[in-house]
Amino acid sequence: MTVQSTQPRKLPTGIEGLDVLLGGGLPEKRTILVLGGPGSGKSILCTQFLKEGLEKYNEGTIYVSLDYSKKAFTHDMLQFGWDFETYEKNGRFLFLEGAAIRRLPQTTASVDAVYTPDDLTLEDLVDLLSLHIEKIGAKRVVIDDLTALTFRFPDDVQRRGAILSLIEALSPLDVTTVIISEALGYGIGRGINTEEYLSDGVIGMYLLKDGTRAIQISKMRGVQVDNKPHPYNIVDKVGIEVYPTETIFSEK
Numbered sequence: 001m002t003v004q005s006t007q008p009r010k011l012p013t014g015i016e017g018l019d020v021l022l023g024g025g026l027p028e029k030r031t032i033l034v035l036g037g038p039g040s041g042k043s044i045l046c047t048q049f050l051k052e053g054l055e056k057y058n059e060g061t062i063y064v065s066l067d068y069s070k071k072a073f074t075h076d077m078l079q080f081g082w083d084f085e086t087y088e089k090n091g092r093f094l095f096l097e098g099a100a101i102r103r104l105p106q107t108t109a110s111v112d113a114v115y116t117p118d119d120l121t122l123e124d125l126v127d128l129l130s131l132h133i134e135k136i137g138a139k140r141v142v143i144d145d146l147t148a149l150t151f152r153f154p155d156d157v158q159r160r161g162a163i164l165s166l167i168e169a170l171s172p173l174d175v176t177t178v179i180i181s182e183a184l185g186y187g188i189g190r191g192i193n194t195e196e197y198l199s200d201g202v203i204g205m206y207l208l209k210d211g212t213r214a215i216q217i218s219k220m221r222g223v224q225v226d227n228k229p230h231p232y233n234i235v236d237k238v239g240i241e242v243y244p245t246e247t248i249f250s251e252k
Contacts, residue, residue: 008222011140011176014052015045017242018203021217021226026201028176030221031167033146033195035183036205040213041234042180043068044080045205046142048239049178051082053140054092060138061087062094062129066148070097080239094132122149122162126169133173141173145180146195160194167198205232214248 010024019025026032026049036042046063053059065073073095074085087093129141143149146163153159170177181195183204196202201220206229208214216229229248233241 010223011049012052012056013045014048014056015240015242017230017232017244018045018215018240020244021215021230021242022220023223023225026176026178027220027223029171029174030200031170031177031179032201032203032220033179033181033193033199034203034205035181035193035196037183037207040183040205040207041232041240042205043073043076043144044234045203045240046144046178046180047073047077047082047084050093050140050142054087057139058092059140060092060094060133060136061140061142062096062132062136062138063142063144064096064125064129065144068097068144070095079236081237082239091136094136094138096128096132122166122169125149126166126173129170129175130173133175139175141170141175141177143177143179145182147182156194160198163195164198167200208248212248215242 008027008030010019010022010026011028012019012025013022034042034046050061050063053061063073077084084093084095088095125143132138133141149166150159150162153162179195179199181193183193183206196219199219201223202218204214204216204218206214206216213232213234214229215232217225217227219227226244231243231246231248233243235241
């Protein structure tokens with residue numbers, strides 16, 4: 001009798017060293033959190049994940065940003081040789097940008113509703129994604145970032161409820177979603193974000209006091225991973241490089 005594996009299908013990230021730590025890639029159709037401080041490379045890592053789906057598997061991909069303009073994104077990613085303008089023209093990539101986000105009408109109304117970051121609700125975002133995922137056959141989605149979506153929930157209980165609702169609403173969309181969030185420091189004493197408890201997986205990217213960059217998979221439900229901190233770097237014409245055979249030990 002053959003016992004079927006309960007391990008989810010893995011989606012390679014396009015970052016070889018990270019895929020080694022993940023045992024092949026991110027688990028399919030899960031919601032993964034990528035957190036870190038400013039300049040840690042969160043957007044680059046997530047964009048590499050999208051590029052891998054576009055180039056290797058011909059998958060549709062979506063990048064949702066509430067504070068990163070499409071013009072800046074396209075320019076910044078060209079330094080790594082990633083031409084997302086061409087990807088978009090080919091119909092397999094969509095960049096949904098803050099104030100330019102338009103929600104497709106679900107009624108006979110002739111004018112689309114336009115949402116700015118200040119009035120875009122979590123429900124609006126999920127509806128928006130559902131429509132565009134179907135339109136381009138998207139399998140990989142990045143949401144940048146969670147802070148901009150939940151700023152209107154200063155109360156911890158409300159924020160937790162809003163994040164949980166978002167994650168539950170993303171599940172039926174049958175896509176692998178990576179959500180960017182800001183870290184509350186690094187090390188044993190760092191604060192834990194609410195979203196870390198609620199997401200299916202957590203990848204932290206940190207800049208240590210000595211200038212070393214460290215990446216750590218602190219959580220990945222249903223998947224065995226290497227959860228030790230490892231060094232990584234941001235390399236021109238390459239993107240994120242992770243060094244899985246090297247280790248980093250934080251100060252006690």
